[in-house]
Amino acid sequence: MPDDGLNPELRRELYTKMVLIRKFEEKLIDLAREQARVIGMQILSVGQEAVAAGVVKALEPDDVIVSNHRSHGHLLAKGADPKQLMAEIMGKAGGVNKGKAGTLHLCVPEINAIMTSTVVGASPPLGVGAAFAQQYRRLPHITAVFFGDGAAAEGSVHEAMNLAALWKLPVLFVCENNAWAGAQCLKDHSCVEQIVKRAAGYDMPGEAVDGNDAEAVYRLSVKMVGHCRSGKGPALIEAVTYRMRGHGEHDHGHYMDKTVLAQWTERCPVRRLRERLAGEGILTAARCDSIDAETVALVESAVAFGDASPFPEPEAALEDLWIQ
Numbered sequence: 001m002p003d004d005g006l007n008p009e010l011r012r013e014l015y016t017k018m019v020l021i022r023k024f025e026e027k028l029i030d031l032a033r034e035q036a037r038v039i040g041m042q043i044l045s046v047g048q049e050a051v052a053a054g055v056v057k058a059l060e061p062d063d064v065i066v067s068n069h070r071s072h073g074h075l076l077a078k079g080a081d082p083k084q085l086m087a088e089i090m091g092k093a094g095g096v097n098k099g100k101a102g103t104l105h106l107c108v109p110e111i112n113a114i115m116t117s118t119v120v121g122a123s124p125p126l127g128v129g130a131a132f133a134q135q136y137r138r139l140p141h142i143t144a145v146f147f148g149d150g151a152a153a154e155g156s157v158h159e160a161m162n163l164a165a166l167w168k169l170p171v172l173f174v175c176e177n178n179a180w181a182g183a184q185c186l187k188d189h190s191c192v193e194q195i196v197k198r199a200a201g202y203d204m205p206g207e208a209v210d211g212n213d214a215e216a217v218y219r220l221s222v223k224m225v226g227h228c229r230s231g232k233g234p235a236l237i238e239a240v241t242y243r244m245r246g247h248g249e250h251d252h253g254h255y256m257d258k259t260v261l262a263q264w265t266e267r268c269p270v271r272r273l274r275e276r277l278a279g280e281g282i283l284t285a286a287r288c289d290s291i292d293a294e295t296v297a298l299v300e301s302a303v304a305f306g307d308a309s310p311f312p313e314p315e316a317a318l319e320d321l322w323i324q
């Protein structure tokens, strides 16, 4: 069972995982600027690492996650191999989906990261389907589904929440409220700015949390995961965070207020946890530096793995198809 005591080892793991997500995506920022080194839009979770790390840490390995277009952090937190993930993002045959998914259609079934959907608002109904299967098969597992504040305004999300609550499905809805949906800010597309208020409409527990505090996210996740696993039905977490870059690396975010960005930079989840753990003597500054260096080396080896892998053969497009 997950330890909700936030012991030192667990806190170090949270930190290490967030560093991995940050360094992995910082590398993607570099690669996205090189012509054809990575293919397609790079939609990153820089600044939102605490949500992925905190929620997934509260799950069991057999629990399922369903993610959306901003998925790298969720997948790395769940245990995806950085080398195969990087190769996939590069569109290479050595990738987790043999180079046929790219960054936007990733899945890693071996670690129960069974689907991502780039259709905004599609991941909650998919998560409800996975949770229905878990309930139907009487499995003790739950499904955590990640979606954005933009998705929260989609009809499909309301239907998913209604059905999950009605059928008491073991699904944890995790809304990453990063204040933006593309170039549109939350208050311009939703009459309710606190997404968590919607939980009451479906008679399920819902709580908001500082999405830039990995330990707070973890603590709330342990509680909500416990609720979902107990058979009482779904729960909603609203992780309040901020999108620190444009929607993707193609978007320079000229419409974003630089003062607000600077305020959120001060709240960087990676630095906050580092400072807290260093302050409590749980990690020394030197150990933090070596975690950073080891992670950079790991990410470089992932890029080398991707570079060395070939692109898939055209015939491979016809493999792995499911025809009913």
Ligand SMILES: Cc1ncc(C[n+]2csc(CCOP(=O)(O)OP(=O)(O)O)c2C)c(N)n1
Pocket (backbone or CB within 6 Å): 069, 070, 118, 119, 120, 121, 147, 148, 149, 150, 151, 152, 178, 180, 181, 182, 243, 247
């Ligand atoms: C149904 C649908 N409408 C529009 C889009 C284009 N689109 C892709 S991501 C995005 C913004 C989503 O915002 P949010 O759900 O808050 O997630 P975030 O990008 O902030 O993580 C939009 C409008 C899409 N992919 N699917």
Ligand SMILES: [Mg+2]
Pocket (backbone or CB within 6 Å): 148, 149, 150, 176, 177, 178, 179, 180, 181, 182
């Ligand atoms: Mg958003």
